[in-house]
Amino acid sequence: MSDASTSPALGRIADLVKSNEVVLFMKGTPLFPQCGFSSRAIAILERLGVQYETVDVLQDPEIRQGIKEYSDWPTVPQLYVKGEFVGGSDIMMEMFESGELQQLVGERA
């Protein structure tokens, strides 16, 4: 049970999302992703050639739970660009293939 409005994890997530232009919540690290979906998300970010931050949810149970509530999204990875939720790895791939993701990260905030 958690009250979304008072959960400290949600506040920490909001800070991470606001203070990093491109941030990926993932399982594992860019070098050692612990899940195929996270691995795919990293591969896309590498292809984009942008600077990005990552948060390993496996290292932080509070964030691991909180990130599901933050954007009402049940899975990890989750990508945020300029404070906005973009999607999981499937949406990242679709947007990468259509060129939308390049446009999104390329535009200066």
Added chain:
Amino acid sequence: MPMAASEIERLIKASLPDAEVTIRDLAGDGDHYAARVVSRSFEGMNRIRQHQAVYAALEGRVGGELHALQLETAVPNTENLSE
């Protein structure tokens, strides 16, 4: 515990009756699926909302019982799906 493809399809159609659902068992282990869901009800929704509608249909199983569901959503007969 693995979930049958037919059960995934049944749940999606229970929420989105017009949906055209195509499911592939990616690893042949009943645990890693790819689903393509085409429905009129996605009209006017961005991709995030479309995926959320499918997750809602699966009633909390995605991310739990159903670990690996690669998802693609679309509206029938539209060329441009961008929000």
